[in-house]
Amino acid sequence: MGELFSLQQLVNGLQLGSIYALIALGYTMVYGIVRLINFAHGDFYMLGAYAAYAAFFLFNAYIMPGNVFVFIVLIVAMIGGAAVAMLANRFAYKPLRYKPKLSSLVTAIGVSMFLEYFCSALPVIGPSPRGFPEILPKVMWKIGSAQVSNYVVIDLVVAAALMAGLTLLVQKSPLGRAMRAVSEDKDAAKLMGINVEGIISFTFLVGGAFAGAAGLLAGLTYPRITPYMGILPGLKAFISAVLGGIGNIPGAMLGAYIMGIAETTANAYNSLLGEGIAFVILIIVLLVRPTGLLGEKTADKI
């Protein structure tokens, strides 16, 4: 049992929170635009980790390990996550867009199961856990009372850069304006000449890419990847999104960091509590403030 509140715990919490934030953003963006809990999102994260793993062994012989190498692997992981997310959207979610919502949810579960079982059945991936390679030599620094490795810096910097990029994209670019319009009112957006399906597909692309990046970061930080690794982080990231206010992008980031810090703190106290803290948070949020920290109350239209 470590110390409950220390700089080290804060650093670990921020590191975990960065990974959750990247996953939670995808959940919240997809939910904001198509009102669908995309259960397969955790599996995009898993596929991102495997894409990074594959990229490492493909390029290992040609490129010297180092920061550039991490960057290339990151790009591959993001492309992997984005490609699968777009395929899932095109073949599983798009045909059901105007059917009852329950059928999309069931399909999302189906896609999630398919990705997990398919990966564990494929001989090249297989059900047994794999050790993630050490892409960068690990360097430790001592800052105050905390041990900080260069992996922590990578996690925080990559997450911060991607989130800053996303905020710029959503708030400043015409594409972002279109995304916000579609999430506000799909039909009105269509009448304004926005290609709604294109925007939805782009949202899945961004969400999948972020999940893929999170997969690489998780592989670096907790070097053990399995086909089922996406279930729990996906769940916790979703809870972070609910905590911050589902559909709200800054809320997802805030919720994820709170979740990460809460989880590492609880874990230091008791590992069982660490596993369950996300669930406790979810129940409390639903009881006390169902709209989340930054969410707004919406009324039903009759």
Next chain:
Amino acid sequence: MGNFKLPRLLIVAVIFFIVVTVLSLDQVYILNGYFMVIINRCMIFVILASSLNLINGITGQFSLGHMGFAAVGAYVSGTITTLLLKLPPPPPGFAISGSMFIFVVAILVGGISAAFVGFLIGFPSLRLKGDYLAIVTLGFGEIIRTILNNIDYVGGPRGLLGIPKFSNFTSIWAFTLLTIVLLRNLVQSSHGRAMLSIRENELASELCGIDTTRYKVMGFVVGAFFAGVAGGLLAHLLQIAHPTQYGFLPSCLVLIMVYAGGMGSMTGSILAAFCLTFLTEGLRVGIDALPVFTFGATTFRIGTEWVMVIYSVLLVLIMLFRTEGIMGMREAKLLIIEEKKK
């Protein structure tokens, strides 16, 4: 009482009972022990699927942790019976009826505990509109597994061992029949109609004066109760309760049964539970018989892990091309209560 008719459901159930019992007699022995285990599993899955159907199909909510409630039922009832077995044996002559009584009570206590847990997690999430139940139940399914893995008293990751084998064909049959009758009566009562109206349009049914939260919680708690019963039966059949039996993916299997059978059709759930349980066994045998492929130096063997790949594709295809499932909303005649003529 001159024109009293036996309900058709009871007739069919009794015929099924007699046929299976006769076929499994030692003298006939068409159904061996292996088949009997599958048939017992089928009936347990009938309970699981039709109770999940009440939540997901009739009330239109989305529960993903049905096996979590089964786990509660399994562990509670299994602990009760194993504890009671350790007591000094009852006087002779009392033993048989006594153990049967203990079994039924343990199963019911298991069901009630599952219902209580269902209330605890259902109430906060069902007050709200939207898909919160899905995520809460998904979380619950994972949490219950973690908790069970960490409680050493019930075996932790080894599972709860040494549960007495109280479940047999007769008791499982009786519980299954009881479940079907009770759920059928509930669904076709005014409460059931209130639940159906929530599925069709929550806002409209609220405007009609239906207390939607109450009915959603009611459907969820009843469903959890029967899941607990099924879990207890399964534990006393297999004589072990193991955390991995009750994870997220077994819950998905029950979910597939409900949606393959038809959202809201009990007939569909029952049929799908039987078909998919047999299909799982059939595929397992069939895949084992497949040859080993060889590409150069690497051999490639199709293993039983592909069964679940097939099922997940099946689920997506059903949703894409026949959203209403095999039976749609239809019910077999024997599951419909005939209205009395006035």
